[in-house]
Amino acid sequence: MCTYATMRSEIDGSAKGPGSSWFHVTDATVYFDHPVHAMAEHTLNIDFANPSSGPSARVAVELTAASARELLVAIQAALDSGTSF
Amino acid sequence: MNDSLSAHTVRITGHGGDQVEAYLARPDGEGPRGGVVVIHHMPGYDRATKEITRRFAELGYDAICPNLHWRDAPGAAPDDASATARANGGVPDDRLIGDVGGAAAHLRALATSNGKVGVIGYCSGGRQSVLAACNLDLDAAVDCYGAFVVGTPPDGHPLQVTNLVDQLPSLRAPLLGLFGKEDSYPSPDQVAELDGILTAHSKPHEFHSYDDTGHGFFAVDRPAYRVAAANDGWEKIAAFYATHLGS
Numbered sequence: 001m002c003t004y005a006t007m008r009s010e011i012d013g014s015a016k017g018p019g020s021s022w023f024h025v026t027d028a029t030v031y032f033d034h035p036v037h038a039m040a041e042h043t044l045n046i047d048f049a050n051p052s053s054g055p056s057a058r059v060a061v062e063l064t065a066a067s068a069r070e071l072l073v074a075i076q077a078a079l080d081s082g083t084s085f
Numbered sequence: 086m087n088d089s090l091s092a093h094t095v096r097i098t099g100h101g102g103d104q105v106e107a108y109l110a111r112p113d114g115e116g117p118r119g120g121v122v123v124i125h126h127m128p129g130y131d132r133a134t135k136e137i138t139r140r141f142a143e144l145g146y147d148a149i150c151p152n153l154h155w156r157d158a159p160g161a162a163p164d165d166a167s168a169t170a171r172a173n174g175g176v177p178d179d180r181l182i183g184d185v186g187g188a189a190a191h192l193r194a195l196a197t198s199n200g201k202v203g204v205i206g207y208c209s210g211g212r213q214s215v216l217a218a219c220n221l222d223l224d225a226a227v228d229c230y231g232a233f234v235v236g237t238p239p240d241g242h243p244l245q246v247t248n249l250v251d252q253l254p255s256l257r258a259p260l261l262g263l264f265g266k267e268d269s270y271p272s273p274d275q276v277a278e279l280d281g282i283l284t285a286h287s288k289p290h291e292f293h294s295y296d297d298t299g300h301g302f303f304a305v306d307r308p309a310y311r312v313a314a315a316n317d318g319w320e321k322i323a324a325f326y327a328t329h330l331g332s
Binding site: 006008027029031033034036039040041047049051054055056058060 | 126127131157158161162164165166167171172175208299300307308
């Protein structure tokens with residue numbers, strides 16, 4: 001299927017991307033659709049990007065649905081532990 | 086048989102008079118012959134789509150694939166351009182019509198043209214192929230598993246995509262549809278609904294749905310590839326275009 005489903009979020013952080021350089025990321029695009037590279041029919045895809053620096057200022061990940069759900073739990077657990085102090 | 090061909094990056098005049106990048110593949114030798122506009126899938130103007138474009142040249146057609154994401158990210162890698170286009174909300178329908186119209190005009194202006202041009206699209210391009218055939222003078226259209234030709238996108242859908250039900254009475258070209266029975270978008274019910282609407286409007290069409298096949302079965306570089314469906318689909322496309330685009 002072609003879900004077209006795309007969620008956008010403004011973010012504030014950094015990513016290490018093209019040319020092994022760190023850059024400021026301002027936008028995250030999240031979608032469950034066909035991957036470019038991962039060997040799965042559909043994946044949970046996240047683009048961490050800084051559109052003001054052009055289309056290549058992007059770190060892309062493509063995760064199987066199961067691993068994306070595991071990542072969600074891990075992120076939540078890490079945030080919970082980090083913010084409990 | 087002469088299967089020599091050449092392929093080049095060109096500029097076409099697209100929607101709004103914009104100069105848009107396109108990939109043009111042409112058989113060697115004189116015409117006259119038909120042309121094919123290839124509409125790439127949502128992952129973009131990628132290597133696999135250019136291979137498809139060259140295959141149409143090998144089949145004997147002047148074939149062109151416009152880069153629908155050119156304005157979003159001129160000169161960027163196809164995957165980066167696709168990501169930017171997606172973040173921008175997708176390819177607007179009016180822009181698609183203008184760019185496909187420009188690509189068809191480019192083909193018809195070639196010295197080898199017989200004046201006939203078909204269109205084919207994959208995935209999101211399947212819907213866009215139908216959209217183009219409802220709004221442009223084309224001689225044949227192929228929809229490979231396009232979602233939302235009929236059916237309603239889910240609530241809160243972030244991309245600006247609507248179904249084409251209100252436009253189907255304007256369909257100007259015979260339509261070949263190729264689908265997988267295991268696909269959810271479009272589902273077999275949606276394929277049947279589209280079949281019924283086209284029949285009700287006396288629009289010539291020919292649909293084939295393949296067993297044990299889901300979405301994206303022509304994509305040779307993806308797990309969704311189904312060799313039997315893809316081989317049969319290519320045969321159906323070749324016969325359909327020979328009927329409608331031949332000299």
